[in-house]
Amino acid sequence: MRKLKWKNLFPYIAATLFIACWWVLAFSHTDSVTPVTALRTPQNPETKNLGITPLHRDTLRKALAGNFTLMAKLIADWDVDAQLLEKQTETVFKRLPNAAYVNSQLLVRQLSTQSLPPKTIVRFLPQTYVAASFLLALTTPDQIVALPEGLRKQVHLFPKEQTNTILLDIDRYQGEKLFIAHPDIAFVSHYSHPATLEALRNQGIEIHSLPSISQLSDIYDTLKQIGVVSNRQAEAELLAIFIEAALLCIDNRLTTLNLNDHLPHILFLNCHHRYSTPTEKTLTGQLLNRMGLTGTMQRSSSSQEWTIPIEQEELIQLNPHCIIISTQNIEGKIREISTFRHTKAYQQQNIFFVDENVQDFGSQHIVLAYYDLYNALASARFP
Amino acid sequence: MNNSSLNNTVSPIFFYWILAISLFLSSVVTLVSGDMPWTAVWHGALDRMQGISTQWNPLLDERLPRLIVILCTGASLAVSGAVMQALFNNPLASPSVLGISCGGSLFVLILFVLEWHHDYPYAVPFAAFSGCLFVLLLIYFLSRKNGHVQLTNLILTGIAISTLLLAIQGAITYALRDHWQLIQTLTEWEAGSTADRSWRHVHMQLPLTLVGLLGCWLYRREIDILTLGEEEAKNLGVDVSRVRWRLFLCVSILTGGAIATVGIIAFFGLILPHLLRKLQGPSHLYLIPLCILGGSAVLTLMDVLLRFFAIHSFSLGNLSAILGGIFFIFLLMRTPASGESSSSSIPSR
Numbered sequence: 001m002r003k004l005k006w007k008n009l010f011p012y013i014a015a016t017l018f019i020a021c022w023w024v025l026a027f028s029h030t031d032s033v034t035p036v037t038a039l040r041t042p043q044n045p046e047t048k049n050l051g052i053t054p055l056h057r058d059t060l061r062k063a064l065a066g067n068f069t070l071m072a073k074l075i076a077d078w079d080v081d082a083q084l085l086e087k088q089t090e091t092v093f094k095r096l097p098n099a100a101y102v103n104s105q106l107l108v109r110q111l112s113t114q115s116l117p118p119k120t121i122v123r124f125l126p127q128t129y130v131a132a133s134f135l136l137a138l139t140t141p142d143q144i145v146a147l148p149e150g151l152r153k154q155v156h157l158f159p160k161e162q163t164n165t166i167l168l169d170i171d172r173y174q175g176e177k178l179f180i181a182h183p184d185i186a187f188v189s190h191y192s193h194p195a196t197l198e199a200l201r202n203q204g205i206e207i208h209s210l211p212s213i214s215q216l217s218d219i220y221d222t223l224k225q226i227g228v229v230s231n232r233q234a235e236a237e238l239l240a241i242f243i244e245a246a247l248l249c250i251d252n253r254l255t256t257l258n259l260n261d262h263l264p265h266i267l268f269l270n271c272h273h274r275y276s277t278p279t280e281k282t283l284t285g286q287l288l289n290r291m292g293l294t295g296t297m298q299r300s301s302s303s304q305e306w307t308i309p310i311e312q313e314e315l316i317q318l319n320p321h322c323i324i325i326s327t328q329n330i331e332g333k334i335r336e337i338s339t340f341r342h343t344k345a346y347q348q349q350n351i352f353f354v355d356e357n358v359q360d361f362g363s364q365h366i367v368l369a370y371y372d373l374y375n376a377l378a379s380a381r382f383p
Numbered sequence: 384m385n386n387s388s389l390n391n392t393v394s395p396i397f398f399y400w401i402l403a404i405s406l407f408l409s410s411v412v413t414l415v416s417g418d419m420p421w422t423a424v425w426h427g428a429l430d431r432m433q434g435i436s437t438q439w440n441p442l443l444d445e446r447l448p449r450l451i452v453i454l455c456t457g458a459s460l461a462v463s464g465a466v467m468q469a470l471f472n473n474p475l476a477s478p479s480v481l482g483i484s485c486g487g488s489l490f491v492l493i494l495f496v497l498e499w500h501h502d503y504p505y506a507v508p509f510a511a512f513s514g515c516l517f518v519l520l521l522i523y524f525l526s527r528k529n530g531h532v533q534l535t536n537l538i539l540t541g542i543a544i545s546t547l548l549l550a551i552q553g554a555i556t557y558a559l560r561d562h563w564q565l566i567q568t569l570t571e572w573e574a575g576s577t578a579d580r581s582w583r584h585v586h587m588q589l590p591l592t593l594v595g596l597l598g599c600w601l602y603r604r605e606i607d608i609l610t611l612g613e614e615e616a617k618n619l620g621v622d623v624s625r626v627r628w629r630l631f632l633c634v635s636i637l638t639g640g641a642i643a644t645v646g647i648i649a650f651f652g653l654i655l656p657h658l659l660r661k662l663q664g665p666s667h668l669y670l671i672p673l674c675i676l677g678g679s680a681v682l683t684l685m686d687v688l689l690r691f692f693a694i695h696s697f698s699l700g701n702l703s704a705i706l707g708g709i710f711f712i713f714l715l716m717r718t719p720a721s722g723e724s725s726s727s728s729i730p731s732r
Contacts, residue, residue: 008625015594018593018594022590027504027583176419177418179441180419195578195584202439202581
């Protein structure tokens with residue numbers, strides 16, 4: 001009886017042992033496919049403060065694309081404008097800290113006058129939109145091996161003249177082409193496909209993982225990390241100062257609009273299959289919070305969700321005086337505008353559309369996202 | 384043309400040759416074709432093998448493991464389909480039709496959600512195998528009545544279970560809809576792809592495939608007898624419950640390995656064994672090797688076609704599901720109503 005039992009069990013034991021031994025031998029010495037820990041440094045508190053000035057969107061975009069001379073000029077202009085506004089209105093306006101301001105001017109002089117020694121050409125593979133966006137601003141196109149395919153389509157942010165010089169797309173089917181192009185460093189994210197990471201590592205490419213962007217400080221951290229890795233610390237620092245200065249500039253412009261009485265009646269909507277309002281977990285939610293658009297109309301409270309769906313009935317009940325709709329399909333949504341016809345926003349022609357791609361980008365283009373929100377409010381007509 | 388007339392006019396050896404040549408050619412294309420020039424690839428591979436270089440090589444580090452994964456997956460799915468059809472005495476039985484694949488994919492989905500796949504790579508095939516086995520047993524026991532498996536019950540139970548599992552999967556993905564990165568990962572995995580396969584995937588799948596195929600091969604005679612019916616098999620001395628249990632394990636291992644490594648390749652385990660049985664006949668002595676050969680050849684060919692035409696919008700799983708679905712409908716349309724001629728496209732055994 002005992003013999004029979006062992007005989008019956010033998011195939012199971014043999015098969016299990018065979019598989020287990022194989023896996024132990026194969027995987028016991030394999031490195032985890034999780035990328036290296038993201039570099040996280042505390043944000044410099046000095047850069048969180050003051051600054052202001054008016055500006056056109058296209059000028060902002062050009063500066064954010066890596067025009068460092070324009071950046072320095074704008075920072076200087078905004079600082080002067082803030083002083084002028086303070087003098088005229090006797091109100092305190094935000095300005096960059098003096099150290100940051102001086103540092104920005106010093107950096108641009110170094111960058112424009114200093115004859116830099118020829119840097120060793122290091123080639124990068126930015127797997128994420130954020131990494132590609134920063135690298136396009138900080139480095140030259142010949143240092144970038146490939147771009148995410150979808151990024152090329154965002155011609156309103158990245159002109160074709162800039163992206164066309166980079167021939168390859170980041171595509172999992174182009175592993176061998178990427179190997180021929182031989183990037184030295186790949187910027188990946190924590191959610192990058194494990195097999196792709198392994199393939200990159202097997203090809204001898206140095207992998208740097210970037211943090212997920214969930215707040216403004218993450219943008220600065222990522223920018224700093226890319227600056228250090230790409231040996232463009234000065235450029236990265238100047239761009240970070242510029243982002244801060246631009247956000248402060250828009251803050252000041254919002255102050256001049258005197259919207260305090262109207263803020264509770266302004267509603268921001270995301271639009272996919274249905275309408276929803278963003279919570280503070282999203283960058284847009286944080287920008288709205290910065291603008292003072294909090295409370296019942298934004299419905300965010302302390303939600304653990306990213307967005308809260310909103311029904312038409314609730315929307316009409318809220319009856320906002322102004323609606324800002326974030327969507328990828330502005331033309332299509334304009335036709336659906338009659339959804340809001342029972343609201344004051346519709347009657348007062350205060351419905352505005354902003355580009356969702358810009359709102360959700362989470363790179364230096366957060367400046368444009370904030371500008372779009374400001375621009376919508378500046379265009380609104382309140383009773 | 385029915386089975387007997389086909390077998391009378393064409394020798395089975397002919398099919399072996401056709402499939403072997405297809406497999407050889409598609410394997411060569413898989414290994415040789417790529418973006419890098421072949422001479423550079425070959426010299427690099429030689430250098431690696433001689434220890435001169437340690438550089439990444441497309442042939443050794445990408446094309447070869449990909450080919451092995453495709454071969455294992457094709458053979459696994461075809462053989463598991465053939466065994467399922469014989470075990471349930473039903474030409475419509477297959478891992479995907481009965482919802483076994485759904486079980487594997489649900490368990491793997493949960494694993495992805497928990498993010499264990501980063502730290503424990505072998506957890507993926509283990510989860511897929513466990514899911515497949517769990518669902519297979521569930522379907523088997525639910526469709527049993529009075530000690531017998533009712534075929535109608537079996538199919539209906541399979542549909543019910545797979546619908547339930549898909550609903551659970553849908554609920555999980557809906558709950559995590561804001562985690563677009565995770566959704567993207569799951570979508571890619573569920574589509575079934577051979578992109579970026581490496582030796583890690585070979586190590587995941589190959590031991591499972593070897594054990595599963597060996598198990599099916601060892602029970603080839605019992606499978607033949609089981610197709611005669613449970614009572615007949617018992618009378619002929621087959622320990623039906625033990626053989627079924629072990630074959631269930633083998634099918635789960637084969638399907639789980641394929642799901643874990645490549646993703647969901649729908650219909651592959653249904654159509655191919657069905658066709659090969661028509662060509663070869665019901666004897667599993669020949670059918671199992673033919674399924675190994677045919678499954679490997681067809682899946683390799685499909686992958687080569689996808690890569691040759693650079694159809695990146697489609698994955699291997701998509702292509703298999705579309706072709707298989709069309710062929711399945713074609714078979715159903717050709718099936719005569721009850722009482723018509725016995726020369727049915729879906730043989731009634």
